[in-house]
Amino acid sequence: MMVSKDSGAGLDVIVVGGGHNGLVAAGYLAKAGLKVAVLEARHILGGPCGAIEFLPGYRSAITNSPGSFEPRILRDLDLEGHGLRFHRTDPNVVHVFPEGCFIGWRDREAVATQLDAFAPGEAARYNSLLSRLEELGRHLGVSVFEPSRSLAEVARHVPKAHERLFEQVFLGSLLELLDENLRSEQAKALLGMVALNATLTPPSAPGTAIGLMMRPISLASSPVLEANDPRRTALRGSTGLPIGGMGAIIDALQSVLLAHGGEVHTNMRVASVLHEHGRAVGVVTSSGREFRARRIISAINPRTLFADMLDDDAVGAEMRREVAAVPMRGSAFKMFLALDGLPRYRGLPDGMNSAQVAGTQFRIASSLAHIEDAVLDGLRGVPSDEPIM
Secondary structure: OOOEEEEEEEEEEEEEOOEHHHHHHHHHHHHOOOOEEEEOOOOOOEHHHOOEEEEOOEEEOOOOOOOOOOHHHHHHOOOHHHOOOEEOOOOOEEEEEOOEEEEOOOOHHHHHHHHHHHOOOHHHHHHHHHHHHHHHHHHHOOOOOOOOOOHHHHHHOOOHHHHHHHHHHHOOEHHHHHHHHOOOHHHHHHHHHHHOOOOOOOOOOEOHHHHHHHHHHHHHHOOOOOOOOHHHOHHHOOOOEEOOOOHHHHHHHHHHHHHOOOEEEOOOOEEEEEEEOOEEEEEEEOOOEEEEEEEEEEOOOHHHHHHHHOOHHHHOHHHHHHHHOOOOOOOOOOOOOOOOOOOOOOOOOOOOOHHHHOOOEEEEOOOHHHHHHHHHHHHHOOOOOOOOO
16 A cells, blocks of 8 residues: 555644544544544545435435433534524424323423323322432442543442442343332333433343433533523433534534634545554555544544454454454434325324424334333344334
8 A cells, every 4th residue: 555644744633533423522622722633434524413315305314313412512612603503392202102192391290290191100200210310320420521430430439328229220120120110111111212222222131221321420420501401301301403404513513623723534534543652643544645643533433443443463462353353233223204294193182283293203112011022023133013213
Protein backbone atom coordinates (compact mmCIF):
# COMPACT_ATOMS: atom_id res chain seq x y z
CA MET A 1 0.00 0.00 0.00
CA MET A 2 1.29 3.45 -0.88
CA VAL A 3 1.16 5.72 2.17
CA SER A 4 1.02 9.50 2.06
CA LYS A 5 2.68 10.87 5.19
CA ASP A 6 1.83 14.54 4.85
CA SER A 7 -1.80 14.32 6.01
CA GLY A 8 -3.26 15.39 9.32
CA ALA A 9 -0.36 17.59 10.36
CA GLY A 10 -0.70 19.06 13.83
CA LEU A 11 -3.74 17.06 14.90
CA ASP A 12 -4.38 16.56 18.59
CA VAL A 13 -7.07 13.89 18.20
CA ILE A 14 -8.30 11.56 15.47
CA VAL A 15 -11.81 10.17 15.93
CA VAL A 16 -12.38 6.98 13.95
CA GLY A 17 -16.06 6.80 13.07
CA GLY A 18 -18.47 9.65 12.39
CA GLY A 19 -21.54 8.27 14.12
CA HIS A 20 -23.35 10.27 16.80
CA ASN A 21 -21.00 9.06 19.56
CA GLY A 22 -17.91 10.00 17.58
CA LEU A 23 -19.35 13.40 16.71
CA VAL A 24 -20.28 14.15 20.33
CA ALA A 25 -16.74 13.28 21.46
CA ALA A 26 -15.23 15.33 18.65
CA GLY A 27 -17.49 18.29 19.43
CA TYR A 28 -16.44 18.40 23.08
CA LEU A 29 -12.75 18.13 22.20
CA ALA A 30 -12.90 20.78 19.50
CA LYS A 31 -14.80 23.12 21.81
CA ALA A 32 -12.02 22.62 24.37
CA GLY A 33 -9.56 23.98 21.81
CA LEU A 34 -8.04 20.78 20.46
CA LYS A 35 -7.49 20.18 16.76
CA VAL A 36 -9.74 17.25 15.89
CA ALA A 37 -10.36 15.25 12.73
CA VAL A 38 -13.24 12.78 12.28
CA LEU A 39 -12.68 9.98 9.75
CA GLU A 40 -15.82 8.28 8.46
CA ALA A 41 -15.84 5.32 6.08
CA ARG A 42 -19.20 6.12 4.49
CA HIS A 43 -20.10 9.10 2.34
CA ILE A 44 -22.35 10.48 5.09
CA LEU A 45 -22.04 11.00 8.83
CA GLY A 46 -24.27 9.75 11.60
CA GLY A 47 -24.15 5.96 11.57
CA PRO A 48 -27.68 4.70 12.34
CA CYS A 49 -28.77 8.29 13.10
CA GLY A 50 -27.67 9.60 9.72
CA ALA A 51 -30.43 10.14 7.18
CA ILE A 52 -30.09 8.11 3.99
CA GLU A 53 -32.11 7.96 0.79
CA PHE A 54 -32.87 4.25 0.85
CA LEU A 55 -35.19 4.47 -2.16
CA PRO A 56 -35.53 7.33 -4.65
CA GLY A 57 -37.55 10.04 -2.92
CA TYR A 58 -37.60 8.26 0.47
CA ARG A 59 -35.20 9.50 3.11
CA SER A 60 -34.92 8.49 6.76
CA ALA A 61 -32.60 7.16 9.46
CA ILE A 62 -32.48 3.68 10.96
CA THR A 63 -33.11 5.10 14.43
CA ASN A 64 -36.59 6.30 15.37
CA SER A 65 -36.15 8.62 18.30
CA PRO A 66 -33.50 10.26 20.50
CA GLY A 67 -35.27 8.89 23.56
CA SER A 68 -34.31 10.95 26.60
CA PHE A 69 -31.41 12.81 24.98
CA GLU A 70 -28.92 13.85 27.66
CA PRO A 71 -29.81 17.51 28.44
CA ARG A 72 -26.22 18.19 29.45
CA ILE A 73 -24.97 17.37 25.94
CA LEU A 74 -27.62 19.58 24.38
CA ARG A 75 -26.55 22.43 26.67
CA ASP A 76 -22.77 21.91 26.58
CA LEU A 77 -22.60 21.79 22.79
CA ASP A 78 -25.34 24.41 22.28
CA LEU A 79 -27.04 22.19 19.73
CA GLU A 80 -30.09 24.42 19.65
CA GLY A 81 -27.79 27.28 18.69
CA HIS A 82 -26.78 25.13 15.72
CA GLY A 83 -30.34 24.67 14.51
CA LEU A 84 -31.57 21.62 16.43
CA ARG A 85 -35.22 21.82 17.46
CA PHE A 86 -37.54 19.21 18.97
CA HIS A 87 -41.28 18.69 18.80
CA ARG A 88 -42.41 17.20 22.09
CA THR A 89 -45.29 14.93 21.26
CA ASP A 90 -47.99 14.40 23.86
CA PRO A 91 -48.54 11.51 24.27
CA ASN A 92 -44.99 10.30 23.74
CA VAL A 93 -45.84 6.59 23.54
CA VAL A 94 -48.87 4.43 22.82
CA HIS A 95 -48.68 0.84 24.04
CA VAL A 96 -51.18 -1.53 22.47
CA PHE A 97 -52.89 -4.19 24.59
CA PRO A 98 -55.63 -6.60 23.49
CA GLU A 99 -58.19 -4.68 25.54
CA GLY A 100 -57.13 -1.27 24.23
CA CYS A 101 -54.29 1.24 24.14
CA PHE A 102 -52.33 2.64 27.05
CA ILE A 103 -51.62 6.31 26.35
CA GLY A 104 -48.30 7.59 27.66
CA TRP A 105 -49.29 11.18 28.41
CA ARG A 106 -46.69 13.54 29.84
CA ASP A 107 -49.15 14.22 32.66
CA ARG A 108 -48.31 11.82 35.50
CA GLU A 109 -51.88 11.86 36.83
CA ALA A 110 -53.26 10.75 33.47
CA VAL A 111 -50.77 7.87 33.50
CA ALA A 112 -51.65 6.98 37.10
CA THR A 113 -55.36 6.72 36.27
CA GLN A 114 -54.63 4.15 33.58
CA LEU A 115 -52.26 2.15 35.79
CA ASP A 116 -54.88 1.92 38.55
CA ALA A 117 -57.39 0.71 35.98
CA PHE A 118 -55.07 -2.25 35.35
CA ALA A 119 -55.01 -3.11 39.09
CA PRO A 120 -56.09 -1.07 42.13
CA GLY A 121 -53.06 0.68 43.66
CA GLU A 122 -50.82 -0.11 40.68
CA ALA A 123 -49.83 3.54 40.14
CA ALA A 124 -48.44 3.78 43.68
CA ARG A 125 -46.51 0.52 43.25
CA TYR A 126 -45.21 1.60 39.84
CA ASN A 127 -44.06 5.01 41.06
CA SER A 128 -42.57 3.51 44.21
CA LEU A 129 -40.43 1.15 42.14
CA LEU A 130 -39.21 3.97 39.91
CA SER A 131 -38.43 6.13 42.97
CA ARG A 132 -36.47 3.32 44.58
CA LEU A 133 -34.49 2.82 41.37
CA GLU A 134 -33.74 6.54 41.28
CA GLU A 135 -32.55 6.39 44.88
CA LEU A 136 -30.34 3.41 44.04
CA GLY A 137 -28.92 5.38 41.12
CA ARG A 138 -27.91 8.19 43.45
CA HIS A 139 -26.02 5.76 45.69
CA LEU A 140 -24.13 3.87 42.98
CA GLY A 141 -21.57 6.63 42.64
CA VAL A 142 -21.37 6.20 38.86
CA SER A 143 -21.88 8.69 36.06
CA VAL A 144 -22.39 8.49 32.32
CA PHE A 145 -19.79 11.26 32.09
CA GLU A 146 -17.03 9.41 33.93
CA PRO A 147 -15.02 6.22 33.28
CA SER A 148 -16.93 3.13 34.36
CA ARG A 149 -15.96 1.15 37.41
CA SER A 150 -16.22 -2.60 37.95
CA LEU A 151 -19.47 -4.00 39.31
CA ALA A 152 -17.59 -5.33 42.34
CA GLU A 153 -16.27 -1.85 43.14
CA VAL A 154 -19.72 -0.30 42.71
CA ALA A 155 -21.26 -2.95 44.98
CA ARG A 156 -18.87 -2.10 47.81
CA HIS A 157 -20.30 1.42 48.00
CA VAL A 158 -24.01 0.50 48.01
CA PRO A 159 -25.61 1.30 51.40
CA LYS A 160 -27.01 -1.69 53.27
CA ALA A 161 -30.57 -0.42 52.86
CA HIS A 162 -30.21 -0.71 49.08
CA GLU A 163 -28.26 -3.98 48.89
CA ARG A 164 -31.24 -6.18 48.08
CA LEU A 165 -32.51 -3.91 45.32
CA PHE A 166 -28.98 -3.71 43.92
CA GLU A 167 -28.77 -7.52 43.81
CA GLN A 168 -32.22 -7.78 42.19
CA VAL A 169 -31.32 -5.26 39.48
CA PHE A 170 -27.77 -6.30 38.67
CA LEU A 171 -27.82 -10.02 39.44
CA GLY A 172 -31.47 -11.03 39.22
CA SER A 173 -33.90 -10.88 36.32
CA LEU A 174 -36.36 -8.28 35.15
CA LEU A 175 -39.12 -10.87 35.47
CA GLU A 176 -38.39 -11.40 39.17
CA LEU A 177 -38.11 -7.68 39.91
CA LEU A 178 -41.38 -6.76 38.24
CA ASP A 179 -43.31 -9.78 39.58
CA GLU A 180 -42.34 -8.73 43.11
CA ASN A 181 -43.23 -5.06 42.71
CA LEU A 182 -46.22 -4.92 40.35
CA ARG A 183 -49.54 -6.74 40.05
CA SER A 184 -50.77 -6.19 36.49
CA GLU A 185 -49.33 -7.77 33.39
CA GLN A 186 -49.86 -4.49 31.55
CA ALA A 187 -47.68 -2.41 33.89
CA LYS A 188 -44.99 -5.09 33.77
CA ALA A 189 -45.07 -5.04 29.97
CA LEU A 190 -44.74 -1.23 29.94
CA LEU A 191 -41.51 -1.37 31.93
CA GLY A 192 -40.40 -4.55 30.18
CA MET A 193 -40.30 -2.75 26.86
CA VAL A 194 -38.33 0.10 28.43
CA ALA A 195 -35.74 -2.18 30.04
CA LEU A 196 -35.29 -4.51 27.06
CA ASN A 197 -35.51 -1.95 24.27
CA ALA A 198 -33.73 -3.32 21.17
CA THR A 199 -32.10 -6.21 23.02
CA LEU A 200 -32.48 -9.86 22.14
CA THR A 201 -32.64 -10.99 25.77
CA PRO A 202 -35.63 -12.57 27.51
CA PRO A 203 -36.89 -10.92 30.72
CA SER A 204 -36.17 -14.12 32.65
CA ALA A 205 -32.41 -13.79 32.05
CA PRO A 206 -30.16 -12.51 34.86
CA GLY A 207 -29.15 -8.88 34.53
CA THR A 208 -32.13 -7.85 32.39
CA ALA A 209 -33.38 -5.30 34.94
CA ILE A 210 -30.27 -3.16 34.35
CA GLY A 211 -32.07 -1.41 31.49
CA LEU A 212 -34.33 0.28 34.06
CA MET A 213 -31.26 2.02 35.50
CA MET A 214 -30.56 4.15 32.41
CA ARG A 215 -32.78 6.97 33.57
CA PRO A 216 -31.78 6.86 37.26
CA ILE A 217 -28.06 6.90 36.38
CA SER A 218 -28.63 9.77 33.98
CA LEU A 219 -30.44 11.74 36.66
CA ALA A 220 -27.64 11.02 39.13
CA SER A 221 -25.05 12.10 36.54
CA SER A 222 -26.43 15.58 35.92
CA PRO A 223 -29.12 17.50 37.79
CA VAL A 224 -32.57 18.31 36.51
CA LEU A 225 -32.17 21.72 34.88
CA GLU A 226 -35.74 22.53 33.92
CA ALA A 227 -39.25 21.64 34.97
CA ASN A 228 -39.94 19.81 31.71
CA ASP A 229 -36.70 17.78 31.71
CA PRO A 230 -37.68 14.77 29.55
CA ARG A 231 -36.06 12.39 32.01
CA ARG A 232 -38.73 13.31 34.58
CA THR A 233 -41.65 12.31 32.37
CA ALA A 234 -43.51 9.08 32.99
CA LEU A 235 -42.08 6.05 31.17
CA ARG A 236 -38.67 7.75 30.94
CA GLY A 237 -40.18 10.40 28.75
CA SER A 238 -38.80 11.62 25.49
CA THR A 239 -36.84 14.61 24.35
CA GLY A 240 -39.28 14.71 21.48
CA LEU A 241 -38.88 14.24 17.76
CA PRO A 242 -36.13 16.26 16.08
CA ILE A 243 -37.60 18.56 13.47
CA GLY A 244 -36.13 17.40 10.19
CA GLY A 245 -35.72 13.83 11.37
CA MET A 246 -32.92 12.10 13.26
CA GLY A 247 -30.44 13.40 10.70
CA ALA A 248 -31.03 16.89 12.13
CA ILE A 249 -29.12 15.82 15.25
CA ILE A 250 -26.17 14.82 13.08
CA ASP A 251 -26.33 18.10 11.15
CA ALA A 252 -26.17 20.05 14.42
CA LEU A 253 -23.27 17.97 15.77
CA GLN A 254 -21.33 18.47 12.55
CA SER A 255 -22.04 22.20 12.68
CA VAL A 256 -20.65 22.39 16.24
CA LEU A 257 -17.50 20.54 15.23
CA LEU A 258 -16.83 22.69 12.19
CA ALA A 259 -17.59 25.90 14.09
CA HIS A 260 -14.81 25.05 16.53
CA GLY A 261 -12.26 24.26 13.83
CA GLY A 262 -12.73 20.52 13.59
CA GLU A 263 -12.26 18.53 10.39
CA VAL A 264 -14.61 15.99 8.82
CA HIS A 265 -13.38 13.45 6.27
CA THR A 266 -16.00 11.17 4.69
CA ASN A 267 -15.23 8.24 2.35
CA MET A 268 -12.18 7.76 4.56
CA ARG A 269 -12.11 4.16 5.74
CA VAL A 270 -9.39 3.42 8.30
CA ALA A 271 -7.41 0.30 7.46
CA SER A 272 -5.02 0.19 10.41
CA VAL A 273 -4.02 1.98 13.58
CA LEU A 274 -0.39 3.00 13.84
CA HIS A 275 1.38 2.47 17.15
CA GLU A 276 4.81 3.17 18.51
CA HIS A 277 6.33 2.40 21.92
CA GLY A 278 3.05 1.09 23.33
CA ARG A 279 0.73 3.89 22.23
CA ALA A 280 -1.41 4.72 19.22
CA VAL A 281 0.03 7.52 17.12
CA GLY A 282 -2.08 7.60 13.97
CA VAL A 283 -4.05 5.73 11.35
CA VAL A 284 -3.67 4.67 7.73
CA THR A 285 -6.72 4.70 5.47
CA SER A 286 -7.61 2.12 2.85
CA SER A 287 -6.41 4.55 0.17
CA GLY A 288 -3.00 4.76 1.84
CA ARG A 289 -3.40 8.18 3.42
CA GLU A 290 -1.78 8.59 6.83
CA PHE A 291 -3.07 10.75 9.66
CA ARG A 292 -1.11 11.26 12.88
CA ALA A 293 -2.24 12.68 16.21
CA ARG A 294 -1.40 12.63 19.90
CA ARG A 295 -4.56 10.65 20.69
CA ILE A 296 -6.77 8.23 18.73
CA ILE A 297 -10.42 7.69 19.71
CA SER A 298 -12.35 4.74 18.31
CA ALA A 299 -16.09 5.29 17.89
CA ILE A 300 -16.74 2.12 15.87
CA ASN A 301 -17.63 -1.48 16.62
CA PRO A 302 -14.85 -2.89 18.88
CA ARG A 303 -14.87 -6.11 16.89
CA THR A 304 -14.01 -4.23 13.71
CA LEU A 305 -11.29 -2.30 15.51
CA PHE A 306 -9.61 -5.36 17.05
CA ALA A 307 -10.10 -7.71 14.11
CA ASP A 308 -9.20 -5.40 11.24
CA MET A 309 -7.33 -2.32 12.44
CA LEU A 310 -5.06 -3.50 15.26
CA ASP A 311 -2.28 -6.07 15.09
CA ASP A 312 -1.05 -8.51 17.72
CA ASP A 313 1.75 -6.18 18.78
CA ALA A 314 -0.75 -3.44 19.62
CA VAL A 315 -2.98 -5.29 22.09
CA GLY A 316 -1.75 -8.89 22.26
CA ALA A 317 -2.77 -11.85 20.17
CA GLU A 318 -5.07 -13.36 22.81
CA MET A 319 -7.08 -10.19 23.35
CA ARG A 320 -7.40 -9.66 19.61
CA ARG A 321 -8.74 -13.19 19.14
CA GLU A 322 -11.21 -12.85 22.01
CA VAL A 323 -12.70 -9.56 20.83
CA ALA A 324 -12.67 -10.55 17.15
CA ALA A 325 -14.58 -13.73 18.03
CA VAL A 326 -17.50 -11.91 19.68
CA PRO A 327 -20.54 -12.83 17.56
CA MET A 328 -22.38 -9.97 15.88
CA ARG A 329 -26.10 -10.55 15.75
CA GLY A 330 -28.93 -8.14 15.13
CA SER A 331 -31.67 -7.79 17.74
CA ALA A 332 -34.31 -5.89 15.78
CA PHE A 333 -35.28 -4.72 12.33
CA LYS A 334 -37.04 -1.68 10.95
CA MET A 335 -39.68 -1.66 8.25
CA PHE A 336 -40.50 1.45 6.21
CA LEU A 337 -44.02 1.87 4.84
CA ALA A 338 -45.01 4.42 2.19
CA LEU A 339 -48.62 5.38 2.96
CA ASP A 340 -51.16 7.47 1.08
CA GLY A 341 -52.51 8.94 4.32
CA LEU A 342 -52.51 8.67 8.11
CA PRO A 343 -53.03 5.11 9.39
CA ARG A 344 -56.05 4.29 11.51
CA TYR A 345 -55.34 2.83 14.93
CA ARG A 346 -57.58 0.43 16.78
CA GLY A 347 -58.10 0.53 20.53
CA LEU A 348 -57.70 4.27 21.10
CA PRO A 349 -59.70 5.70 24.01
CA ASP A 350 -62.94 7.53 23.32
CA GLY A 351 -62.29 11.07 22.20
CA MET A 352 -58.89 10.32 20.62
CA ASN A 353 -58.28 10.01 16.92
CA SER A 354 -55.46 8.66 14.80
CA ALA A 355 -54.18 12.15 13.94
CA GLN A 356 -53.36 12.76 17.64
CA VAL A 357 -51.01 9.78 17.81
CA ALA A 358 -49.66 9.58 14.25
CA GLY A 359 -46.28 11.00 15.30
CA THR A 360 -46.04 8.93 18.46
CA GLN A 361 -43.99 5.84 19.17
CA PHE A 362 -46.12 2.67 19.21
CA ARG A 363 -45.30 -0.44 21.19
CA ILE A 364 -46.91 -3.86 21.06
CA ALA A 365 -46.31 -6.37 23.88
CA SER A 366 -49.19 -7.69 25.94
CA SER A 367 -47.16 -9.16 28.81
CA LEU A 368 -43.71 -10.25 29.95
CA ALA A 369 -44.62 -13.76 28.77
CA HIS A 370 -45.32 -12.31 25.31
CA ILE A 371 -41.91 -10.60 25.33
CA GLU A 372 -40.23 -13.79 26.55
CA ASP A 373 -41.76 -15.94 23.81
CA ALA A 374 -40.99 -13.47 21.03
CA VAL A 375 -37.37 -13.07 22.13
CA LEU A 376 -36.86 -16.83 22.46
CA ASP A 377 -38.19 -17.23 18.91
CA GLY A 378 -35.62 -14.68 17.79
CA LEU A 379 -32.82 -16.50 19.61
CA ARG A 380 -33.89 -19.70 17.85
CA GLY A 381 -33.73 -17.85 14.54
CA VAL A 382 -37.38 -18.27 13.65
CA PRO A 383 -40.07 -15.63 12.98
CA SER A 384 -42.32 -15.11 15.97
CA ASP A 385 -46.00 -15.95 15.62
CA GLU A 386 -46.67 -12.97 17.93
CA PRO A 387 -43.85 -10.45 17.45
CA ILE A 388 -43.31 -7.50 19.74
CA MET A 389 -42.85 -3.98 18.44
